[in-house]
Every structure is written in C-alpha cells, then in structure tokens.
Amino acid sequence: MSFIFFSIFPVSSDISALIDHISSCKSLEDLKTIEHVLFSRKSGLLTLAFKQLNTLSPKEKKIKAKELNALKKRAQETGNGMREALKKRVTDAAEHNVLDITLDLPEEEHGHLHLIPEYIAQVEDVFGRLGFDVAYGNEIETEETNFDLLNFPKDHPARDSQGIFYLCNKERGTQSAQQPLLRAHTSPVQIHYMRTHTPPLRMICPGKVYRKDADATHSPMFHQFEALMIDTDISLAHMKSIMETAMRELMGSDVEFRWRTGYFPFVEPGLEVDVRWRGAGWLEIAGCGMVHPNVLEHCDIDPKKWQGFAFGFGIERMLMIKHHIPDIRLFTEGDLRFLRQF
Numbered sequence: 256m257s258f259i260f261f262s263i264f265p266v267s268s269d270i271s272a273l274i275d276h277i278s279s280c281k282s283l284e285d286l287k288t289i290e291h292v293l294f295s296r297k298s299g300l301l302t303l304a305f306k307q308l309n310t311l312s313p314k315e316k317k318i319k320a321k322e323l324n325a326l327k328k329r330a331q332e333t334g335n336g337m338r339e340a341l342k343k344r345v346t347d348a349a350e351h352n353v354l355d356i357t358l359d360l361p362e363e364e365h366g367h368l369h370l371i372p373e374y375i376a377q378v379e380d381v382f383g384r385l386g387f388d389v390a391y392g393n394e395i396e397t398e399e400t401n402f403d404l405l406n407f408p409k410d411h412p413a414r415d416s417q418g419i420f421y422l423c424n425k426e427r428g429t430q431s432a433q434q435p436l437l438r439a440h441t442s443p444v445q446i447h448y449m450r451t452h453t454p455p456l457r458m459i460c461p462g463k464v465y466r467k468d469a470d471a472t473h474s475p476m477f478h479q480f481e482a483l484m485i486d487t488d489i490s491l492a493h494m495k496s497i498m499e500t501a502m503r504e505l506m507g508s509d510v511e512f513r514w515r516t517g518y519f520p521f522v523e524p525g526l527e528v529d530v531r532w533r534g535a536g537w538l539e540i541a542g543c544g545m546v547h548p549n550v551l552e553h554c555d556i557d558p559k560k561w562q563g564f565a566f567g568f569g570i571e572r573m574l575m576i577k578h579h580i581p582d583i584r585l586f587t588e589g590d591l592r593f594l595r596q597f
C-alpha cells in the first residue's frame with residue numbers, strides 16, 4: 256500500500272484522505288499500517304494534530320478540536336468495520352477452500368469382521384494356547400462320513416431327509432454311503448483328521464453346519480466348533496477341565512456348567528452341557544464324551560492303546576448367551592443396526 260507524503264504539521268484534509276484509504280485495505284496488515292500512521296503515540300498524524308491544539312487560541316482551539324474529534328471517531332469506526340470485514344474474509348476462505356492442517360478430519364467409517372468369524376478367531380486363539388491344531392473340513396460330506404463312520408446305526412433318525420439337506424435325491428430304502436449331503440455337524444472332521452494324522456493329537460474345527468430347522472433359536476445354517484483330543488491316558492476329567500477353562504476365557508469367569516448324560520453314537524459315555532451366565536436361564540450349548548472305540552477303529556487307531564474325548568459347541572448359542580441376542584436370525588439378516596454393536 257502506498258501513502259501520500261504529509262507535511263510535518265498534519266492537515267485535516269490529509270488525515271481525511273488517509274481515512275478514506277482504510278476501505279481499500281486488502282489485509283489486516285494494511286489496516287494496521289494505516290492505523291499506526293494515524294494513531295501511533297509519538298508520530299501518529301492524529302496524535303500530532305491533537306498536540307497542535309495547544310498552539311491555537313481558545314476560539315480556534317474549540318473549532319479545531321471538534322473537527323479532529325470527528326475525524327478520530329470516523330477513523331476508529333471505519334477501522335473497526337474494516338477489521339471485522341477482513342476477519343470474516345479469512346474465516347470464509349478457511350471454510351471454503353483453504354487447507355487447515357490443524358483441523359481433525361471427519362472420522363472415516365471402517366468395516367469390521369462379523370461377530371461370528373471374529374468369535375471363531377478367538378476360539379482358535381484360546382485353543383491354540385492349549386495346544387490344539389485348527390482344521391477346516393468340507394461343508395459337503397457323505398452319508399458315510401457324516402453318519403456311518405461316526406457309528407450311527409443304519410436306521411438312526413438323524414439320517415432322515417426331513418432334517419438333512421441331501422444334495423441328490425435320496426431314494427427310499429437305499430443307503431448309498433457316497434450320498435452327498437451338507438454336513439449336519441462338524442464331527443465328520445474327526446474322521447478326516449484321524450485318518451490323516453497319527454496320535455497323540457489335539458484338534459479343533461470350526462465351521463458351518465446345516466439342518467432343516469428354522470425358528471428363533473434354530474437356523475438352517477449355523478456354526479459349530481468341534482474339539483478332539485487323543486492320547487494314551489485321557490479321561491473325562493481332562494475333557495471337563497479343557498471345556499471349562501476354554502469357556503471361562505470365552506464367556507467370562509463366572510460362567511456356570513451343568514453336566515447331564517446324553518447320547519451321541521460316536522461317543523461313550525456321552526454328555527450334554529448346559530451353561531448359565533449372569534442370571535440368564537440354562538441353555539444347552541454342547542455335546543461331548545469319550546470317542547467311541549468303533550470310531551477309532553474306523554480310523555485305524557487302536558482303541559486299546561489310544562483314547563480321547565470329543566466335544567462340539569454351537570457358536571451362535573454361545574454368542575446369544577454372551578450378548579443377550581434374542582433371535583438367531585439376527586446373525587444373518589445383515590441389519591447394520593445389529594452388526595455395528597459388535
């Protein structure tokens with residue numbers, strides 16, 4: 256900004272011209288410069304002009320003082336107005352196009368794992384620390400691996416097509432061992448694993464299983480994880496201890512258990528486990544027992560030398576207890592209001 260040169264004794268018209276310049280200021284810096292020229296304590300034009308009043312006669316002094324006060328007031332008002340305008344220009348610019356690296360960016364939304372795979376990862380971690388290997392079986396099994404080799408009698412009601420998703424039409428009365436089906440439990444993985452590994456062994460296998468069932472607590476597709484431990488000196492006490500240790504880690508230390516005798520063709524003896532947590536009711540959550548000698552034999556493992564336990568948990572059931580989820584269908588409906596909570 257350029258300035259007009261003033262005589263040593265400031266004249267009102269010069270001061271007035273300078274005040275007019277205020278409205279063409281481009282920045283707060285320009286405004287500050289003009290205000291300094293007008294008001295500075297030693298050399299400000301208005302300061303000097305006021306000092307000059309003492310050299311005048313009382314009559315002239317009165318007229319001149321009135322004039323200077325009017326100028327001073329105009330200078331201050333124009334300066335303040337301009338300052339506000341310039342500040343606003345700066346904020347507007349910041350709002351519209353100027354990058355402000357001090358501002359926090361709006362939070363970006365990131366996706367995350369669905370609570371079932373997230374829980375499976377946790378299960379794998381807990382059992383991994385207990386020395387268990389992880390195996391993933393096939394979701395398509397056969398009559399042989401889903402039932403026969405697991406010691407199911409030929410006429411066992413679980414083989415009924417009303418409960419099983421057979422992948423080819425099952426002809427009445429024919430019992431083809433190779434009949435493909437969607438596995439109804441993770442137990443066939445026991446067979447595959449024992450046929451490809453030599454004991455001692457510890458394995459868990461999480462995954463999807465399929466049954467023709469659908470209501471608030473049953474879904475045609477749900478998740479289980481199975482555990483298998485085979486060694487020379489294993490008893491139900493080991494099984495109970497492993498199950499309770501894992502459950503306490505996965506659910507909370509205050510989880511309560513109820514052990515009942517149960518029947519599964521592939522274990523002997525067999526048990527069913529109910530769990531209660533923080534005042535909720537008992538919920539059946541797992542089946543378990545000592546691996547049946549016939550099953551070991553089907554996998555070329557000598558039952559006189561080796562023994563062990565197996566158990567299978569329903570994953571949705573565990574999560575329903577843990578998070579008080581009232582309906583199993585919520586897991587697969589894809590409602591973000593539900594999914595974002597976990």
Ligand code: PHE
Nearest residue numbers: 440442519542543565566567
């Ligand atoms: N497979 C059984 C079920 O789905 C659970 C189970 C697993 C029971 C292992 C005993 C041993 O109900």
